Amino acid sequence: MLIRGIIEEDFVQYRKPSMVIMMPYCDWKCGKDLCQNSPMALTETQLVNPTKLALRYMSNFLTDAIVFSGLEPMDSYEEMLVMIQTFRNMTTDDIVIYTGYNKGEIIDKMTELKLSFPNIYIKFGRFIPYQQPHYDEVLGVYLASDNQYAEKIS
Numbered sequence: 001m002l003i004r005g006i007i008e009e010d011f012v013q014y015r016k017p018s019m020v021i022m023m024p025y026c027d028w029k030c031g032k033d034l035c036q037n038s039p040m041a042l043t044e045t046q047l048v049n050p051t052k053l054a055l056r057y058m059s060n061f062l063t064d065a066i067v068f069s070g071l072e073p074m075d076s077y078e079e080m081l082v083m084i085q086t087f088r089n090m091t092t093d094d095i096v097i098y099t100g101y102n103k104g105e106i107i108d109k110m111t112e113l114k115l116s117f118p119n120i121y122i123k124f125g126r127f128i129p130y131q132q133p134h135y136d137e138v139l140g141v142y143l144a145s146d147n148q149y150a151e152k153i154s
Contacts, residue, residue: 001079002045004071006053009062014096014121015140016064019057021083023068023076050086058090065094074099074106084117094119096139096150100126103151114154123150 007020024045057063066087073080074097084095095117099106103124113120123139125148133142138150 001048001050001053001083002076003048004043004045006046006048008056008060010067013067013069013098013139013141014065014094016094017062018065018067018096019060019063020067020069021053023071023073023080025071025075050083053083054086054090057087063093065096067096067098069098070100072100073097074101074109077109081112084113084120088117092118094121096121096123098123102126110153118154119152120154121150121152123148125149 002024004022004024006022010018010020013020057066068080068083080097087093087095097113097120099122101124103110110122113122121138123136123143125143125145128145128147131145131147133144134146134148135141136143136148136150138152143149
């Protein structure tokens, strides 16, 4: 599987300490010039083995959640599904997906995730510059744009 990077222990993206997996692709629906993740597109992709990645997560006693983030997880959906299934074979810890898509744009993927896996959270909404951050009760963190929000879907 290709990814852009891993943060072994993150305390910013979710209310629980998390491993953050940065997915490799984005269709730039928000506009590449506006995207807070565009510098990540210049980084090299890394090849990872999903099982080894899940074992790495499981061996870290600090992390209690997995976060899939930018570039755009939903643009690497099949790869993300393989990783989620691999994690689910080992743990039911929370999985958070940070997407710039609105709910109506990914309803089919949401439905599949909801029916297939427990403890899935999705952060919806494109980044809009110059907005005031607001606290999201579901994630337990501040989000950058007023239109962004999270839901537990399963």
